[in-house]
Structures are given as C-alpha cells and as structure tokens.
Amino acid sequence: WSTTPRTPSRVPPSSSLILMRLPDQLPVKFNMEHLLLDEPSATSVPLHPPTRAQVLADEAGAREFVRSWQAWEPAEEVEWATRSWAGLGKQDVPVRVTLSGWDRVAEVAGRAGEVALARERFGALVELFPDWPEFRERAAHLWSSWLAMSDDDFARLCLALRWFHVKPSSGLRARAVPIEGLDTKWIASHRGLLQRLLGVSDLGLAEGDRLMRVRFLDGALAPAEGLVDVAVPFGSLALPDGLLVIVVENKETFLALPQTPVGSGAVLVWGSGYTAGVLPELPWVRAARRVLYWGDADADGYAILNALRSRLAADGASVPVVSVAMDVETVQRFLHLAVADPGDTTRVLPHLTDDEERARRFLVASGAKRLEQERVSLEWALAMPEFAAVWGPCASTAE
Helix, strand or coil: CCCCCCCHHHCCCHHHHHHCCCHHHCCCCCCHHHHHCCCCCEEEEECCCCCHHHHHHCHHHHHHHHHHHHCCCCHHHEEEEEEEECCCEEEEEEEEEEEECHHHHHHHCCCHHHHHHHHHHHHHHHHHCCCCHHHHHHHHHCHHHHHCCCHHHHHHHHHHHHHHHHCCCCCCEHHHCCCCCCCHHHHHHHHHHHHHHHCCCCCCCECCCCEEEEECCCHHHCCCCCCCEEEEECCCCCCCCCCEEEEECCHHHHHHCCCCCCCCCEEEEECCHHHHHHHHHCHHHHCCCEEEEECCECHHHHHHHHHHHHHHHHCCCCCCEEECCCCHHHHHHCHHHCEECCCCCCCCCCCCCHHHHHHHHHHHHCCCEEECHHHCCHHHHHCCHHHHHHHCCCCCCCC
8 A cells, every 4th residue: 555645634534444344343144043944145244445545544454454354264255356546556455255154154253152052952853843844943933042941951841842742732730741850830931932832822731720700791691699700710600602702811901891781691701811722612602602802912812813713613613703903903003002022923823814814914024013902992992893892882991
C-alpha cells in the first residue's frame, strides 16, 4: 500500500475500518436442526474490504486485514478481487468467504464439540424408531431440549420414549412406571418433551386424583338446588344423553361464563390442559348433541382439539366438536397479546378444520406465537355464533 496520505481534511477517521471483518468476527448463523437432518448449506459472508479512503486512514489496519485472510485455511473458501486505486495502484483484497456444509459452519462458529455430542445423541434417538421418519424430524426440531440434558437424564429419556411408545395407555401412576430413575418428579419435568417427541397429547398415565370440575350451566341438571359447580372423581357423574357440552381451558373463564336458560341442557367442563383429550371416555360426552371447545390458540390447544375429535371418532361417536375463538379472525384480532409458543408447531393435525388450520399456520408464520384463552375478551367470545346461540346476542358475564 502507498503510505502517502492526502490532506488530513480528506481522510476519514479510522473508525470507518470497523466494517472490515477479520476471521474471528464472522457473523455466521448455525442451524443444528438442518445439520442433524443432513440438509445442505452454503453460507456466504461478505468481508467488507477497505476502501481507498480507509486504507489511507489506517494502512496498518488494512494490511492486518489482508494478511489475516491470506492465512485462512482452506484458502479456496476466500474470494479475492483486484482494486485499482489512484495513488495506490492495484491491490488484491478479500471480499467474501464461503463455508460449505453445516459442519464447516459449526467449526468456524466454535461449536464442533457441541455438534459431535448432538450427532451422537441424535443417532441414539433415531435408532429407537428407525422406521418412523416423523420422529426423526421431531427429534431434530427439539435438539436443544435433549442436548441440554445430563448423560443420565438422556439415557432415561431414551428408555422412557421406548416404554411410552409401546404402552401409550398404561393407566399407571407415574410412580409405577417400571424404569429406574423415572420418578414422579422426573416425568413431570420432562412430560412436555416426551409428548412432543412421541407426537401425543398425553402419556396415558393416571393423572392426579382424576378430578373433573363441572358447572351445570342449566341449573335443572344440578344434583341439588344451587349445587351448580362441582369437582368430582372423573367418570363418577351420571348425566343424560343429548347435552350441550362446553369445554374451556382457563379456570377464570370457567368461573366467569354466565348461566344458561333452564332447558338448554348445557354443562361446562374445565378442560385443565389435556383433561379435555380424555373426555371421550365419558358416556354422556360421547352421547352429547354437541361439544363446543374453547382452548388456547397454540400448538397444544389445537392438538387437544384434534385429539378430542380423533378419539370420539375412534369410539364411533358422531357428536360434532366445534371450536370457539380459535379461528383466523380471532387470532388476527388479538395477535398483539400473543406470546412465544414453546409447543411443537410441526405436528400434523388431520382433524382440524380448514379455518382452524389457517389460524394455526398464521400463528406460526407470525413468529411461533400462542394466544392464550384469557387474552381473548369474553365479550368477543360470547358474540361468536357458536356461543351466541347458547347465551343470546346480548349475554353478560357472571359476577
């Protein structure tokens, strides 16, 4: 480089050299999921070589930049270009570096050791179900969860996945699962990961005391006058056929919805997470005239809705299951109140309607968001056709 500067007033400050990227400053974006699935990659990063003015301002910095990329291995990854500058002649400068393959990106990003462990564990997971491509994809998508586990916990995870796959409806209490180290706390801590990896809505275990909370919106159905809100052992209620069964996810929503007119035949069930998915076990649910389900508009909420329809159909029940406030219009209206969804958004849910599926995809496309039920106003929900037919167009919430 020429070391003869122009007049100082024309020389920009040396801070302009900050754009030049040295080898240890590459902003590479690494994708572990794509690496595990053997998806090809080619990451090209511009190096922002110095301009003539920058060379004149800091010749030593410009030389360091060029020398650092001359030493890069393998040299063929670096693209060079010739610049012709007045007073400096022709100069070869590095303009771009191209990294081929996620392994190479991981190496440059300093994550080669992490990749080695991820590959080892991913291989162990895939080996559990080698003929199940959906499991392979889910395992890759959830890599950060199982990679963060200790070796002992990962070994337990593999044993648990195989056991729950073979016995999807054991009915055992968590304490009774015959795997060493799988106590109640372990299963509670890893339940979500197990369910997402297996693509199921529950693990088929006996949950808690199996209590179910029900409100008799139609007071005539109450077992005693004024006893309209009960918590009873699951399956202990003997109710008539032809009911309108309404299921909601949020407890406050369960308490806030108003009573319905006598003769409506309406009962309200607090779904409480995946409790809704086992409602088809109840004869009066299978024989209902209709089921209205209002859950969280998120990965789990749509999975519960899908499971509810799937299990009713499997039992030969023809009761229609209609969702409320889980449509595109609702999620668009309240999207500003949505939060990040930690659930598995990759599941295939064949029992959703087109509108429900569009709503689910809209939330995913909006940044994997979830719209919790409590974020949707009761006024909005009660005005929806499904609820308006129950409470009327001017329904007011309960005190």
